[in-house]
Amino acid sequence: MPGLLSMLRGGALGIGVTSCLVNILALTGSLFMLQVYDRVIPSRSLPTLIGLMGIVVTLFAFQWLLDLTRSLLLGQVGRTVDERFAGRAFSLIALSASRKPKQDAGVQSIRDIDTVRGFLSGPGPGALFDLPWMPFYLAFCFLFHTWIGVTAATGALILTGLACLAECKSREPIRKTAILLAERMAFADAVRHNSEVVVAMGFATMLSTRWASLNQRHLDSHQHSATLVNTLSTLSRSARMLLQSAVLAVGAVLVIRQEATGGIMIASSILVSRALAPIELAIAHWRGFAAARQAWARLNHEAPEVDDAERDVELPAPRGSLSVTNLHLGAPGSKTPIIRGLSFDAYAGEAVGIVGPSASGKSSLARGIVGLWPAFAGDVRLDKASLGQWSRTALGRHIGYLPQDVALFDGTIAENIARFDANAPSDLIIAAARAAGVYDMIVGLPLGFDTEIGERGSILSAGQRQRIGLARALYADPFLVVLDEPNSNLDAEGELALSRAIESVRSRQGVVLVIAHRATALAGIDKVLVLEGGRTKAFGPAQAVVNTAPGSMAVSGSFVRLLRAGGELSS
Incomplete structure (x- = not known):
């Protein structure tokens, strides 16, 4: 300056x-x-x-x-x-x-x-x-x-x-x-x-x-x-x-x-x-x-200065845990909290399903966890370090995020998967596509990974955009992967690929958060967080939550049977 x-x-x-x-x-x-x-x-x-x-x-x-x-x-x-x-x-x-x-x-x-x-x-x-x-x-x-x-x-x-x-x-x-x-x-x-x-x-x-x-x-x-x-x-x-x-x-x-x-x-x-x-x-x-x-x-x-400078001490990549402590969260510019006093932990190799009725705060929680919305109070930490201890660019390398509304950019499929990193190695792009189960679909296109997808991915179907968005979230093996309604536009083949992607993150000792209404998106999860009115209704191992949570989830019997049935999670 x-x-x-x-x-x-x-x-x-x-x-x-x-x-x-x-x-x-x-x-x-x-x-x-x-x-x-x-x-x-x-x-x-x-x-x-x-x-x-x-x-x-x-x-x-x-x-x-x-x-x-x-x-x-x-x-x-x-x-x-x-x-x-x-x-x-x-x-x-x-x-x-x-x-x-x-x-x-x-x-x-x-x-x-x-x-x-x-x-x-x-x-x-x-x-x-x-x-x-x-x-x-x-x-x-x-x-x-x-x-x-x-x-x-x-x-x-x-x-x-x-x-x-x-x-x-x-x-x-x-x-x-x-x-x-x-x-x-x-x-x-x-x-x-x-x-x-x-x-x-x-x-x-x-x-x-x-x-x-x-x-x-x-x-x-x-x-x-x-x-x-x-x-x-x-x-x-x-x-x-x-x-x-x-x-x-x-x-x-x-x-x-x-x-x-x-x-x-x-x-x-x-x-x-x-x-x-x-x-x-x-x-x-x-x-x-x-x-x-x-x-x-x-x-x-x-247009004030944006603080995205590299920190004097660059923290190592997180490998152990995600910790949310007494989180109070609301939309930027609003004084009304949507998430109130929420706490939970997830450890390497775990997948956490987040469920609840509409407007219970699931997507808001996802935005807070990936650092989109600043917290009113409380903390989100990776390996005990708050998100603010990383620059935005450095933190982004450790996070994979698939929002409900998948936003792709005018460019090639490879550029979108690689998050527009001009120096992205081809093997990482291909690995992300394979992890998302979209490799065969991409190479089946006339230009493969070099296919120009148009503004907002206009030449692709909604399901294709969602699967390429999943590949982008999985690019370079981020530690924390947050998936918000990841199967809303997927067919049976896409849902199977999603289940495999979640399992691959678990197997490489990452943490996966899956927000979903359709139970097929929650296959293979370890823990369930039930939200209601922005507060924790229940949290714990999947089977324990199913047996103890009030309402129709308990009435439905075994949570595993619910997942296999592919039915709708009730509010």
Whole structure:
């Protein structure tokens, strides 16, 4: 971070220095006009004119070069801002499941980065750097004549007032427009992701009404802010042109009264135009400036540094136990616990089945155990070390997680199984596919492991996505494997492969947690945890829980017979 701040400060210093030279060289036109009218024309000296032209061409060439340098420096500052925040913005998206639910989480930060970078790469910042030089030009006007300086200063006050008005009036409309844009894009993205349901059940027309409403509100807000800024921009441009004519008129009066020369009259008109141009340009780009400022504020607020640095002491891979102690857990941003005071232990080579009625907290518990949801109180530990003692990346290597909604990414099957590790060994990818019982299915495809599966695995069936998700969870033999409804889309062959996968984790001394309603997913488990209302109803060896748990589980008789029957676990 200190190096980055130094880079930004260095960029600002370089821009300031080039702005200084650019604004000094901007006097070239006025001074050339002064010399032409006061020296060349009265003396009728062509050599003097040629000499002056050579000097002017050289100075304007330097001005162009410095102006280009300033633009390139501003572009580099914009790139630095992008590099600073891009990783954080992506982390907001990647870690959104473990943070307070928020519409368009992370995506808005990426848009904000584009807004700031786009503004810095445009002409707006140059105008802001030129603004402090306005008194310098006004001082030259006063040197020409007091009344020329007074006229120019009056115009400067008028345009400065318009700039302040633009700031006061545009801030809230631009903020509202940004919010409405985010809502509109979030709705469009949701419709795109659920287009199959929309088309199949024919409610696209109804959704289009909602879209039209969102779009209309955005357009109204955008038009309001654009009209406001454009009105002030055109007014400032007209005021500057009028002021330039007024200075010319004042200069003409002074020439008539023989208090100034014709060169001073023309030069002062050009000088005033140059002095006030940055204000006009700033007002014209005020909407971009206000949007960039609000985007910058959001970036600093919404995209803090993500702590995923490697720890000073890297812990060994867990090999012994999973321990959950007095765990209180709720959704990020919520103060209401879903899991209340839950405790249990699982040891190497054990499989634990987690059952209970809907909304009893099973999936919430899974999210807490793999570190997605931070605990309100209590601990989740691997080999007696809390999850926070690993970096997120290091912890991920020891965890395999298959959520209810299997999320695959646009890429190849091999990339998805290998968790997009570019250096993943082929033997580990194949071993994971075999462990999940999906190897034969993959090699049966025309391109095998190199098959592109499309966005969210669109070319695969639900069962195929679930089995590839299982292979990803088993990749590189993680110690803890958490499977949430792993057989919800599986056929008989897939369920058999799932049972073998669970057994393979047990045989290599890993820990498996299986959340399921269908009993076939719980074949071969050692312990059962029964949840009800976020609390432990029963926990212990499978047979003991079946014999002691109240309700229909006890009435059903032997838990083993229930598993073999493949029936539904009752709540």
